[in-house]
Amino acid sequence: MEAPICLVENSNDELKVNPKALQILTSIDKPVVVVAIVGLYRTGKSYLMNRLAGKNSGFSLGSTVQSETKGIWMWCLPHPSKQDHVLVLLDTEGLGDVEKGDPKNDSWIFALAVLLSSTFVYNSMNTINHQALEQMQYVTELTKLIKIKSSPNVVGEEESEEFVGFFPDFVWVVRDFTLELKIDGRPITSDEYLENALKLSKGKNPRVEMANLPRECIRKFFPKRKCFTFDRPTNDKSLLAHLEDVPESQLEASFRTQTDYFCSYIFSNAKPKTLSGGIMINGNRLGKLLETYVKTISSGDVPCLENAVLSLAQTENPAAVQKAAQHYVEQMALKVDFPTETLQDLLSIHTECEKEALSIFMKHSFKDDTHKYQKDLVQILETEKYGFIRQNEEVSTKYCQDQLEHLSWSLKEAISEGTFSVPGGYNIYRKEREEIINNYHQLPRKGLKADEVLQRFLESLAVTEDSILQTDQALTEQEKALQAEQIKREAIEKKNELLKQEQVEMQQNMEAQQRSYEENMNQLKKKMEEDTNKLLEEKNMMLESKLKEQKQLMEEGFQKKAEEMEKTMEDLQTKIKVAEKNKSNGFCQFLDALGTLLMVLLPGAGKFVGLGLKSLGNLLS
Numbered sequence: 001m002e003a004p005i006c007l008v009e010n011s012n013d014e015l016k017v018n019p020k021a022l023q024i025l026t027s028i029d030k031p032v033v034v035v036a037i038v039g040l041y042r043t044g045k046s047y048l049m050n051r052l053a054g055k056n057s058g059f060s061l062g063s064t065v066q067s068e069t070k071g072i073w074m075w076c077l078p079h080p081s082k083q084d085h086v087l088v089l090l091d092t093e094g095l096g097d098v099e100k101g102d103p104k105n106d107s108w109i110f111a112l113a114v115l116l117s118s119t120f121v122y123n124s125m126n127t128i129n130h131q132a133l134e135q136m137q138y139v140t141e142l143t144k145l146i147k148i149k150s151s152p153n154v155v156g157e158e159e160s161e162e163f164v165g166f167f168p169d170f171v172w173v174v175r176d177f178t179l180e181l182k183i184d185g186r187p188i189t190s191d192e193y194l195e196n197a198l199k200l201s202k203g204k205n206p207r208v209e210m211a212n213l214p215r216e217c218i219r220k221f222f223p224k225r226k227c228f229t230f231d232r233p234t235n236d237k238s239l240l241a242h243l244e245d246v247p248e249s250q251l252e253a254s255f256r257t258q259t260d261y262f263c264s265y266i267f268s269n270a271k272p273k274t275l276s277g278g279i280m281i282n283g284n285r286l287g288k289l290l291e292t293y294v295k296t297i298s299s300g301d302v303p304c305l306e307n308a309v310l311s312l313a314q315t316e317n318p319a320a321v322q323k324a325a326q327h328y329v330e331q332m333a334l335k336v337d338f339p340t341e342t343l344q345d346l347l348s349i350h351t352e353c354e355k356e357a358l359s360i361f362m363k364h365s366f367k368d369d370t371h372k373y374q375k376d377l378v379q380i381l382e383t384e385k386y387g388f389i390r391q392n393e394e395v396s397t398k399y400c401q402d403q404l405e406h407l408s409w410s411l412k413e414a415i416s417e418g419t420f421s422v423p424g425g426y427n428i429y430r431k432e433r434e435e436i437i438n439n440y441h442q443l444p445r446k447g448l449k450a451d452e453v454l455q456r457f458l459e460s461l462a463v464t465e466d467s468i469l470q471t472d473q474a475l476t477e478q479e480k481a482l483q484a485e486q487i488k489r490e491a492i493e494k495k496n497e498l499l500k501q502e503q504v505e506m507q508q509n510m511e512a513q514q515r516s517y518e519e520n521m522n523q524l525k526k527k528m529e530e531d532t533n534k535l536l537e538e539k540n541m542m543l544e545s546k547l548k549e550q551k552q553l554m555e556e557g558f559q560k561k562a563e564e565m566e567k568t569m570e571d572l573q574t575k576i577k578v579a580e581k582n583k584s585n586g587f588c589q590f591l592d593a594l595g596t597l598l599m600v601l602l603p604g605a606g607k608f609v610g611l612g613l614k615s616l617g618n619l620l621s
């Protein structure tokens, strides 16, 4: 992108997604690292974001444009250090600026920045003092603006406790920082400075509680915190007003070092955006999430993360099925050399391509809890497979028929000219017939219908053949009877061979279905294992941060608040136990549910080796 574009417009009391920006976002299929900046107007946010973009200008600075559109501005750039990632910078415009209209939607802009970003930067001026924290009122409203679950909560379970699992990393940036980083004469880091500012004040009166609220919220919702302090960019007041025109060399050296440090921290530490459960978010998914959120807000509702994930799954899962099926069809067409010598040759390639298709599906799908989409894919692949089997047969049949027609042309000519209707004609006929069969056998790459087509060809000659035999005066009646008998025997033998081939092919089809079944079960199991590991990692991290917060509260002397955390931590531990239990019993119940669905589509798997489906599920675990 050459320049930033307005992504969410906040005007006339209404939030609107800019379709043009949405189109840019949804066309990005790479994972996105999303850095959003929020804070009071005219505190140098846009200038800092431009530095992240490595540009002097881009997001408009307050000094140059009087009335930029309020809302969220977006700039998508190739990530400077993470290959195949896109850096999405989100700048918010006009927060707390009464001149730029109704501040009613400011809280929504703040909430959207939290929901969309993977690193959330809060920008303020001078020091993190009482006033700066008061301006962070938006953070206290988040509990009213974001829902995690769609169903009402169990009484006593506070939903915001789960924010931790979904929220971005938090960075507080202090501009024109005027203090010395010291406590009681001891030098401290900027992170310690932030933590110190977030310490709760003692006292029971409403004023203290009000002051503590944003601190508590930041600590609770954003366990991963970082702070950067910046000096004034220049001490020349006339330059400050239009920093975008000031060359790098005229900026204070300390400011340059600090911004460089900030940028390199963001580039190496800001994570790609994910949703709970490790769902990777690319530009496309981020765009869809944004649409869902804004639609919900406009309808007067509160965005719900669970619903947003579900509605994302509703478009992503069919797309995953499509992508996987397309890969299968393309690869089959590419790898199968029609006609194959045997059915098995085709089925082996099928198994290989099916495996790849399934792993594409597993990679792109999520929350397919009822296995609906996996089932859809199996169904499509089965249909496509039979299409290829049929095509394979048709190509073989056609080729064999053409070849036989060509080889038998002179024989048929001779028959119609009566060449064999002479004494001894039958033996001459037999020789030519043998030669055709021999030549046919010599032909390469006839495919799996070679015998069947030959058999049908020979059957088509039977009547003529018999009449040549019966009218051949050089043969005795007994010889004729013997000959006729032999022909009959041969025909039966050939029929039996064909029947055997049919049975072998049926068996091969069943074995292929058996392999499909196992591959489906295996890949689902693998995905469940990976998802559960991610979930466990997430929950353990939540638990860890809660333990840390609890310890800190105790140290600060807030015994009661620390005790109140106990219940949430117990809930978390229960969830961890359930996930671990599911994992240790091999996800039997989920696999059996899939197994039941698959049996209908892959009946061959069930008939095979006489195993019941339950035991098949168990075999895998």
Ligand SMILES: Nc1nc2c(ncn2[C@@H]2O[C@H](COP(=O)(O)OP(=O)(O)O)[C@@H](O)[C@H]2O)c(=O)[nH]1
Binding pocket: 040, 041, 042, 043, 044, 045, 046, 047, 048, 060, 061, 062, 063, 175, 176, 230, 231, 232, 233, 239, 240, 241, 242, 243, 244
């Ligand atoms: N004092 C000071 N001014 C800055 C700083 N960064 C940018 N400015 C100036 O402050 C004004 C507002 O900057 P801008 O980035 O538009 O602020 P925003 O409204 O928060 O996006 C502009 O005139 C900038 O030149 C800074 O770190 N300190």
Ligand SMILES: [Mg+2]
Binding pocket: 045, 046, 047, 059, 060, 061, 062, 091, 092, 093, 094
């Ligand atoms: Mg700005």
